[in-house]
Amino acid sequence: MKALKFLLKKEFLQILRNRFLLAIIVLIPVFELAVLPWAATFEQKNISLCIVDGDHSSYSRRLIEKILSSGYFKLTSHEPDYDHALRRIETGHANLILIIPPAFEKDYVNRQPLKMMLVIDAVDGQKAGLGMSYLSQIILAYNTQIEVEAGNRTGAFINIKPHYRYNDAMRYQNYMVPGILVILVTMMGGMLSALNIVREKEIGTIEQMNVTPVSKSMFILGKLIPFWLLGLINLTIGIFIGWLIYGLFPVGNILNIYLFAFFYLLAFTGFGLMISNFAQTQQQAMLVLIFFLIIFILLSGLFTPISSMPEWAQRVTIFNPVRYFVEIVRLVYMKGSGIHDILPQLYRIFGFIVVFNFLAIVSYRKTQG
Amino acid sequence: MFHIVRDPLTLTIMIILPILLLLILGFAISTEIRNTPFVVFDQSRSAASSKFIAKMDGNAYFTLVNALSSESDLETAFHRGECKLALILPADFGDNVPYREAVDIQLVVDASDPNEGSTLVSYVQLIAAQYQKELIGRASAPDLIQIETKMLYNPQMKGMYQIVPGMIGLIMMLICAYMTSISIAKEKELGTMEILLVSPLRPALIILAKAVPYLFISLTDVALSLLVAYFILGIPIAGNIALIVLLSLVYTLSALALGLLISTVAETQQEAMVLSGIGLMLPSMLLSNLIFPVESMPIPLQAFSYIVPARWYIDGLRDIMIKGLGFKAIVLDFFILLSMCFLLFFVSIKKFKNRL
Numbered sequence: 001m002k003a004l005k006f007l008l009k010k011e012f013l014q015i016l017r018n019r020f021l022l023a024i025i026v027l028i029p030v031f032e033l034a035v036l037p038w039a040a041t042f043e044q045k046n047i048s049l050c051i052v053d054g055d056h057s058s059y060s061r062r063l064i065e066k067i068l069s070s071g072y073f074k075l076t077s078h079e080p081d082y083d084h085a086l087r088r089i090e091t092g093h094a095n096l097i098l099i100i101p102p103a104f105e106k107d108y109v110n111r112q113p114l115k116m117m118l119v120i121d122a123v124d125g126q127k128a129g130l131g132m133s134y135l136s137q138i139i140l141a142y143n144t145q146i147e148v149e150a151g152n153r154t155g156a157f158i159n160i161k162p163h164y165r166y167n168d169a170m171r172y173q174n175y176m177v178p179g180i181l182v183i184l185v186t187m188m189g190g191m192l193s194a195l196n197i198v199r200e201k202e203i204g205t206i207e208q209m210n211v212t213p214v215s216k217s218m219f220i221l222g223k224l225i226p227f228w229l230l231g232l233i234n235l236t237i238g239i240f241i242g243w244l245i246y247g248l249f250p251v252g253n254i255l256n257i258y259l260f261a262f263f264y265l266l267a268f269t270g271f272g273l274m275i276s277n278f279a280q281t282q283q284q285a286m287l288v289l290i291f292f293l294i295i296f297i298l299l300s301g302l303f304t305p306i307s308s309m310p311e312w313a314q315r316v317t318i319f320n321p322v323r324y325f326v327e328i329v330r331l332v333y334m335k336g337s338g339i340h341d342i343l344p345q346l347y348r349i350f351g352f353i354v355v356f357n358f359l360a361i362v363s364y365r366k367t368q369g
Numbered sequence: 370m371f372h373i374v375r376d377p378l379t380l381t382i383m384i385i386l387p388i389l390l391l392l393i394l395g396f397a398i399s400t401e402i403r404n405t406p407f408v409v410f411d412q413s414r415s416a417a418s419s420k421f422i423a424k425m426d427g428n429a430y431f432t433l434v435n436a437l438s439s440e441s442d443l444e445t446a447f448h449r450g451e452c453k454l455a456l457i458l459p460a461d462f463g464d465n466v467p468y469r470e471a472v473d474i475q476l477v478v479d480a481s482d483p484n485e486g487s488t489l490v491s492y493v494q495l496i497a498a499q500y501q502k503e504l505i506g507r508a509s510a511p512d513l514i515q516i517e518t519k520m521l522y523n524p525q526m527k528g529m530y531q532i533v534p535g536m537i538g539l540i541m542m543l544i545c546a547y548m549t550s551i552s553i554a555k556e557k558e559l560g561t562m563e564i565l566l567v568s569p570l571r572p573a574l575i576i577l578a579k580a581v582p583y584l585f586i587s588l589t590d591v592a593l594s595l596l597v598a599y600f601i602l603g604i605p606i607a608g609n610i611a612l613i614v615l616l617s618l619v620y621t622l623s624a625l626a627l628g629l630l631i632s633t634v635a636e637t638q639q640e641a642m643v644l645s646g647i648g649l650m651l652p653s654m655l656l657s658n659l660i661f662p663v664e665s666m667p668i669p670l671q672a673f674s675y676i677v678p679a680r681w682y683i684d685g686l687r688d689i690m691i692k693g694l695g696f697k698a699i700v701l702d703f704f705i706l707l708s709m710c711f712l713l714f715f716v717s718i719k720k721f722k723n724r725l
Binding site: 020021024028031035036038039040046089090091092107108111112113114115116117118119120121122123124125126127128129130132133136137139140142143144156157158159160161162163164165166167170171172174175191195199202203279280281282283284286287288290291294295298299303304305307308309310312313316327330331334335336337338341 | 382389390393399403404405445450465466476478483486490494498515516530558637639688692
């Protein structure tokens with residue numbers, strides 16, 4: 001135990017002496033939380049719409065008015081024909097073309113079926129899908145409205161009354177900020193620990209450690225604890241900034257987040273140290289870490305829901321520690337979930353702690369240096 | 370060059386990473402709503418209500434995970450994250466619906482993600498409208514307006530079409546700028562830079578020589594990514610290959626110049642990593658239309674995106690690769706990249722000389 005005390009003293013000295021490191025530990029959370037929540041948004045407002053109105057009747061004008069008042073679309077221009085409109089799409093000025101056929105009103109009044117055409121720039125499949133479904137819904141609702149007004153049809157009798165919960169302001173940032181806390185803690189924890197041992201290898205100081213009688217697990221523990229502490233400090237800074245900029249604070253008990261982070265960081269720091277042991281150079285360690293981080297983050301449900309992934313990918317996420325932390329932070333932040341609700345995820349993290357740290361200790365070889 | 374070949378693991382990762390990412394992004398990541406778990410609290414327990422529930426469950430958008438027996442269970446289901454939607458059918462559902470009398474279905478939505486929340490609601494409304502239509506049958510007037518849709522460039526609306534060009538842009542930034550800046554910083558940190566600098570070679574030449582291998586690796590990655598996109602992901606390459614190569618070359622050079630600029634500032638590898646992480650990777654990932662639409666962002670971020678090379682490259686690549694447009698469509702992208710390239714090289718070489 002006495003050896004551990006000295007090891008810790010050494011590590012803290014090394015960290016505190018590195019001004020650059022300290023600066024980024026404070027600055028990165030500020031930067032990430034100030035910028036990321038605004039940038040990482042899937043919100044699709046203002047799909048640019050180009051209209052080819054072949055009819056210019058009161059019917060077509062009413063339809064256009066209805067579309068524009070929905071708030072989803074931004075009218076870029078009226079074009080005389082399809083070719084002109086297509087050019088707007090090719091140059092990236094419009095996402096969607098609505099073509100209202102000539103004699104729209106006349107056909108409708110004569111009760112002739114008529115075709116309305118939507119042409120969509122589908123390079124961004126998601127946006128195209130949304131644009132299409134919004135616009136179709138508005139057109140169909142318009143159809144129904146005319147029929148109901150004419151007395152040909154009864155209105156809806158099954159009414160859906162939605163109650164939106166857990167995000168009263170319907171603000172996307174409220175959803176992203178807790179998720180970004182996870183990225184923050186994961187990235188910093190992973191990066192610092194993954195680079196640490198390998199840096200000692202590169203500059204040669206590891207040799208000095210290897211000739212001391214310090215045991216393997218003691219050495220790893222001495223590395224683990226400082227980063228684990230830094231991670232918790234980072235989390236605290238992150239939570240504070242989230243509150244400062246966005247006024248966000250967990251609805252539930254904040255201690256639940258710390259409890260989870262406490263174990264999560266043990267697991268993830270172990271993971272970083274493991275990489276550091278396997279790697280020969282810092283460049284290599286960094287690349288391997290980025291590799292795993294990107295996969296972990298993309299498959300964590302942070303940006304896209306896990307339930308939307310194919311079956312095999314959903315199974316892969318079971319082995320992704322980041323997934324559980326994202327779930328927990330959001331549950332506690334937004335819904336105020338209690339300790340009983342988060343137990344299943346907590347148990348899984350215990351598994352990661354054991355595996356990662358076991359591997360970290362085993363992979364540290366004193367003899368090879 | 371030897372440095373790179375001597376480290377086969379790094380080389381392997383640099384080549385495999387792009388392909389693996391492309392495959393994961395192509396196959397696993399989707400923003401479509403699918404199999405969203407929902408619970409139901411059916412107070413009417415009638416034929417009509419179970420038919421409605423079956424219609425919800427049978428839909429690709431939703432999966433029924435639990436039927437609740439009391440309203441208090443609802444809270445627990447949400448707090449554990451078991452469901453995103455709770456359907457509360459009123460007791461009079463079974464009595465009213467067959468006679469077309471009004472019923473209110475309460476729909477509790479987890480709007481943590483507000484977009485997802487409102488999309489879910491619109492899907493439920495769609496299902497309810499269909500259900501109602503089936504009940505009424507042919508008795509009512511038909512819809513006169515028919516909608517015909519035409520999807521340009523990407524008829525199946527696959528997310529990959531959007532992501533693949535973006536990924537290529539990101540990967541080149543990663544390999545070219547990131548790895549170059551780290552490798553130069555490494556020479557500085559280990560002191561071997563001094564040795565190179567006292568040699569009779571010109572400093573600019575030394576730096577360029579360090580960068581060239583990474584240039585090759587990243588061009589290899591572009592080629593591999595295009596092959597994977599074409600043969601495995603089934604994305605057609607609509608435009609002219611020569612144009613793609615030309616645009617990629619200009620972009621790669623500007624990425625390289627950025628990497629050099631960073632390495633003139635950073636003294637250690639860790640500094641280089643952090644600087645290029647914040648200065649290159651994040652903007653290339655976030656402000657380039659890769660995943661997140663820039664036009665939905667606040668104005669300052671939109672303005673900033675204009676100086677991110679990846680934004681212009683990805684825009685141009687999509688025009689050529691997916692839309693199949695010609696050089697005319699990418700003139701702006703091309704010349705902006707070209708001028709960025711010259712500017713960055715000029716600044717970094719000047720800065721480098723100043724330091725010596």
